[in-house]
Every structure is written in C-alpha cells, then in structure tokens.
Amino acid sequence: MTAPERTAETRRLVRKLISFRNVMRDDGVSTIDYVEQLTFLLFLKMAHERENRSLNPERILPDSPAWRNRGWQELVNSDGDDLENAYHNLLEELGSLPGNLGVIFRKAKNKIQDPAKLKRLIQDYIGKENWSLQGVDVNGDAYEALLEAGAEDTKTGAGQYFTPRALIDAMVDCIQPTADDTITDPSVGTGGFLLAAHAYIQKQAETTPLTPEQRAHIQRGGIWGNELVDGTARLAAMNLVLHGICKHSGPQLITVGDSLAQPPTKRASVVLANPPFGRKSSITVFGDDGKTTNREEISYIRQDFWVTTTNKQLNFVQHIASLLEIHGRAAVVVPDNVLFESGAGETIRRRLLQQFDLHTMLRLPTGIFYAGGVKANVLFFDKKPARPNQPWTEKLWVYDFRTGQRFTLKQNPLARAHLDDFLECYKPGKDRADRVETERFKPFTLDELLARDKVNLDITWMGDPKLDDSDMLAPPEVIATEIVEDLQAAMAEFAAIAESLGEVKKQAPPPE
Structure with missing residues (x-):
C-alpha cells in the first residue's frame, strides 16, 4: 500500500470509528473510554485474523485447550446479556494472565453498558474490516486521528499521548538505532x-x-519501555505484540509504573523520549545534593540524581542521564523551561555539558503538539566515560526550526519533509566536524555556553519575519496558552531566585 493509499485508508477507518464514537458519547462514554474499548476489541479481532490467515498463521491468545474457543469468535456468537457477560469475563481473565497480554488487559473493564451497541460495534464497525490487511498502524495513525477528533475531551486526557509522527521519524533517523542496541522510552x-x-x-x-541472535535480542528485551498510565500502557503493549516486537507469552516489554520512583535496574544504549509536559509534580525527588522540603507529602530518594526539584521535566532529564549506558545516545523532547530555569535547571545543564556530549538541539515550532502553545526542543546527547577535569561537550549545534514557522494540527500539519533540512544539517552517521553553519544551524562553543547567564540554553539569533495578511496567526486560545506558560516560567524564575536568596541567608554569618 502506497503512502497516499495508506493515508486515504486511515481516514476512511477513522471516519467510520468516529461516527460510532459520537453514538457512544451520547451514552456518556468519553473518547478515552471509547478508544480503550477499541483497543480491546481490535486486538481480539486482529488476533483472530492472524490465527486464521492462510499464510503463516500465528496464535496470539494463550495456546491451550481452555482458550481454543475463546476470543473474538466468542463475542461474535453472543448477543444481549450473554454478550455482555462473555466480554466481561474475557477481559477479566485476560487481565489476570502474566506477560504482555496481562499488560494489555490490565484492569480492563467494559465501559459499553448497552449490549445492543456493543454488538453493533463488534459486528458492523470492527467485524466487517480485515484490520491486519489494511497496512495501517491502527494504534498510531488511526488512534492519533481519533484522539485529535476528540480533542474536546482534553480534560479527561484525550490528545496528550502522541508525539507527531514526523518528529518521531526524524529523531530516529538522527539516532540510527541498530539491532544490537538496547532501546527504551521511559x-x-x-x-x-x-x-x-x-x-x-x-x-x-x-x-x-x-541474525537469529539479533532477532532474539529484540524480543527478549532489546526494545522496552515504561508508562505511568494503565490505559496508555496497554496501547503500547498491543502495538509491540501486533508488530511482532514481542510475543504475548514472552518477556514483558512494557512495564507500568512511575519511571522516576527508583533508579533504573538496567541501562540502555538508546533512549528516545517525549516525557509528559507539565511543570510541577506532586512528588519531590531528592537528589544527592541533600536538599529537602516539607511542602510535599510524598518524596522519592534518587541518589543517582544530581539535584532535588519538583519539576518533572528536569527529573526526567536526570533519569534519562542515569538510564543511559556508557557511549549511549539519547534524543529527548523537553519544554523551554528546561533550557533556562535557574536553580536545579542550571545545575542539570552544567552537569550535562560536563559529563555528556550535548551536541545538538532542535528548537521546535509551536502548533505541532495537541496541547496548544507548547514551546519545546529536542536535545541530542551522548553519555561518555567519567572525565572529571575535562568536559565532554565541546560544541552545541542549535537548529532554529521555530523562527518564522507556523504549524497547525489540521490546516498546516508538520510533515516529515519539513525536517529534511535539519537532517541534512545534522548529518546522521557522519563526523560532526563535517557540519556546516547555515542561517538556521549555528554552533556554540562550551566557553560561550558557560558564559551565558545561568548557562541559559534558550538561544535565539534569528528575527521573526514581519507578518502580513496571508500569514497564519495562532488561534486566540493558543496565544492565551503561550501567555500563561510565559507567566508560569517567570514565576518559576522568581521562585528560584527567592530560594537562592534563602540559601544565602542561611549560610551568612550572624551579625556581630
């Protein structure tokens, strides 16, 4: 299936699924709950298709006599209360299984209380399609568009799950993962x-x-991840199983829990991540600086962290730094506050420059994420062996993809081609000494970075072109969000200054 055909097919499937979402919304089922039910049912349908295909049939549900007549066909053959009971029991039993199936169906519940509507969804909307043959990443393209269509449900979480596919592909193209890597997303x-x-x-x-060894390495933990939210984790586990990255009975490659709660038990040679946006956490993580606070009820002790902070983006940067093995490489999406926040932010930036090779930063435009007004960047850095007296970062190359750029999710979405110039400047797999400065791509030496106030990496040098009537202005709600974020950033700066002054006051000798 060609790319245009895939796009057209995705749109058709999404229109079909959205039409029934509107029916379910009238019954009080949110978009998130609807997507979750689709996850369960589509997995069962695709498992049924895989088992019954003529070429290379594959059993995804448990391969035991007790499960031989279970699954999708069981739902197709049931009606009314029998269907509701069969679906409930199936979800409960699958959720109790070990391994990846247990993750997919963990705490799964039927949210469609009308058996007639459940039957209609199974029979007319899912049953009439052969999802395995569509050439569509159902959990990616289709679900992404479905959640975008349900953006009015943002208060319940719709729209927060996806990094733009074009950005993901560009980051992966830069990192160039191999079958010998251990790849993770925390x-x-x-x-x-x-x-x-x-x-x-x-x-x-x-x-x-x-090689057989490389294939085994991937399925035994060469690719793995962690997710805090059960519903989202099940989507990831389903994706990995249906794409053949792991087996339903193999090692559990998607774990559920808080990545920040404890030091990593294993390291990775590649980390690709877009940690959740949001400045503050209700949990303080205590680093090896020994600082404490009484303002939080729950705290984590992370002696592998450099500094204590409630900013979860900064904590994720520290976690990823700890997660990388020596000579590992990372590409991480971070909001602007990570670049300029003082206090803990400055400490973390100094440590990154000293202990890692922070070689590239991509400044992203607004309008590419579901949360309007988000200002973000991609940091590319490599972990190096300890070298106390000589920092590893020699030069940071910054690509300004923000100035003069305006994207929207619908009228002007980000496409992979928009990032071709960045990839050309980045030169994946080539010596960074071969890089060439351009209007948008500029190097900054370590001395220049350290000389900036508080090691501020929020670096700009291009002026925005003047807007005319043909330019696309941001919607009022996006502008308002940007203003709120700027005010929050300013408040964080004031709080850090006040905290620093308090520390100075404590250390000052008492007056004679």
Whole structure:
C-alpha cells in the first residue's frame, strides 16, 4: 500500500470509528473510554485474523485447550446479556494472565453498558474490516486521528499521548538505532518511538538481514519501555505484540509504573523520549545534593540524581542521564523551561555539558503538539566515560526550526519533509566536524555556553519575519496558552531566585 493509499485508508477507518464514537458519547462514554474499548476489541479481532490467515498463521491468545474457543469468535456468537457477560469475563481473565497480554488487559473493564451497541460495534464497525490487511498502524495513525477528533475531551486526557509522527521519524533517523542496541522510552505512551526504532531496524535489515541472535535480542528485551498510565500502557503493549516486537507469552516489554520512583535496574544504549509536559509534580525527588522540603507529602530518594526539584521535566532529564549506558545516545523532547530555569535547571545543564556530549538541539515550532502553545526542543546527547577535569561537550549545534514557522494540527500539519533540512544539517552517521553553519544551524562553543547567564540554553539569533495578511496567526486560545506558560516560567524564575536568596541567608554569618 502506497503512502497516499495508506493515508486515504486511515481516514476512511477513522471516519467510520468516529461516527460510532459520537453514538457512544451520547451514552456518556468519553473518547478515552471509547478508544480503550477499541483497543480491546481490535486486538481480539486482529488476533483472530492472524490465527486464521492462510499464510503463516500465528496464535496470539494463550495456546491451550481452555482458550481454543475463546476470543473474538466468542463475542461474535453472543448477543444481549450473554454478550455482555462473555466480554466481561474475557477481559477479566485476560487481565489476570502474566506477560504482555496481562499488560494489555490490565484492569480492563467494559465501559459499553448497552449490549445492543456493543454488538453493533463488534459486528458492523470492527467485524466487517480485515484490520491486519489494511497496512495501517491502527494504534498510531488511526488512534492519533481519533484522539485529535476528540480533542474536546482534553480534560479527561484525550490528545496528550502522541508525539507527531514526523518528529518521531526524524529523531530516529538522527539516532540510527541498530539491532544490537538496547532501546527504551521511559515515558512510552502508545509506543511511537519504539515502533519507529523497530521499523528503522527492519528497513536496514532489507540489505543486511538480522541474525537469529539479533532477532532474539529484540524480543527478549532489546526494545522496552515504561508508562505511568494503565490505559496508555496497554496501547503500547498491543502495538509491540501486533508488530511482532514481542510475543504475548514472552518477556514483558512494557512495564507500568512511575519511571522516576527508583533508579533504573538496567541501562540502555538508546533512549528516545517525549516525557509528559507539565511543570510541577506532586512528588519531590531528592537528589544527592541533600536538599529537602516539607511542602510535599510524598518524596522519592534518587541518589543517582544530581539535584532535588519538583519539576518533572528536569527529573526526567536526570533519569534519562542515569538510564543511559556508557557511549549511549539519547534524543529527548523537553519544554523551554528546561533550557533556562535557574536553580536545579542550571545545575542539570552544567552537569550535562560536563559529563555528556550535548551536541545538538532542535528548537521546535509551536502548533505541532495537541496541547496548544507548547514551546519545546529536542536535545541530542551522548553519555561518555567519567572525565572529571575535562568536559565532554565541546560544541552545541542549535537548529532554529521555530523562527518564522507556523504549524497547525489540521490546516498546516508538520510533515516529515519539513525536517529534511535539519537532517541534512545534522548529518546522521557522519563526523560532526563535517557540519556546516547555515542561517538556521549555528554552533556554540562550551566557553560561550558557560558564559551565558545561568548557562541559559534558550538561544535565539534569528528575527521573526514581519507578518502580513496571508500569514497564519495562532488561534486566540493558543496565544492565551503561550501567555500563561510565559507567566508560569517567570514565576518559576522568581521562585528560584527567592530560594537562592534563602540559601544565602542561611549560610551568612550572624551579625556581630
């Protein structure tokens, strides 16, 4: 299936699923709950298709006599209360299984209380399609568009799960993961980064086939992730199983929990991540600086962290730094406050420059994320062996993809081609000494970075072009969000200054 055909097919499927979403919304079922039910039912339908295909049939549900007549066909053959009971029991039993199936159906419940509507969804909307043959990443393209259509449900979480596919692909193209890497995402969402990394490896395997050892490495934990939210984790686990990255009975590659709660138990050679946006956490993480606070009820002790902060983006940067193995490489999406926040932010930036090779930063435009007005960047850095007296970062190359750029989710969405110039400047796999400065791509030496106030990496040098009537102005709600974020950033700066003054006051000798 060609790319245009895939796009058209995705749109058709999404229109079909959205039409029934509107019916379910009238019954009080939110978009998130509806997507969750689709996850369960589509997985069962695709498992049924895989088992009954003529070429290379594959059993995804448990391969035991007790499960032989269970699954999708069981739902198709049931009606009324029998259907509701069969669906309830199926979800409960699958959720109690170990391994990846247990993650997909963990705490699964039927949210469609009308058996007639459940039957209609199974029979007319899902049953009439062969989802395995569509060439569509159901949990990616289709679900992304479905959640975008349900953006009015943002208060319940719709729209927060996805990093733009074009950005994911560009980040993966820069990192160039291999079948020998151990690849992870500590805030995995629906698994977009892991799927893209696996697809990149498979593409390379077309010219150099994978060895049996490499294939086994991938399925035994070469690709893995963690997610805080059960509903999102099940989407990721479903994606990994249906894409053949892991087996239903194999090692559990998607874990559920708080990545920040404890130091990593294993390291990775590649980290690809877009940690959840939001400045503050209700949990303070205590680093090895020994600072404490009484303002939070719950705290984590992370002696592998450099500094204590409630800013979860800064904590994720510290976690990823700890997660990387020596010579590992990372590409991480971070909001602007990570670049300029003083106090803990300054400490973390100094440590990154000293202990890691922070070699590239991509400044992203607004309008590419579901949360309007988000100002974000991608940091590319490599972990190096300890070298106390000599910082590893020699030069940070910054690509300004923000100035003069305006995207929207519908009228002007970000496409992979928009990032071609950045990839050309980045030169994946080549010596960074071969990089060439351009209007948008500029290097900054370590001395220049350290000389900036508080090691502020919020670097700009291009002036926005004047807008005319043909330019696309941001919607009022986006402008309002940007203003709120700027005010929050200013408040964080004032809070950090006040905290610093308090520390100075404590350390000052008492007056004679």
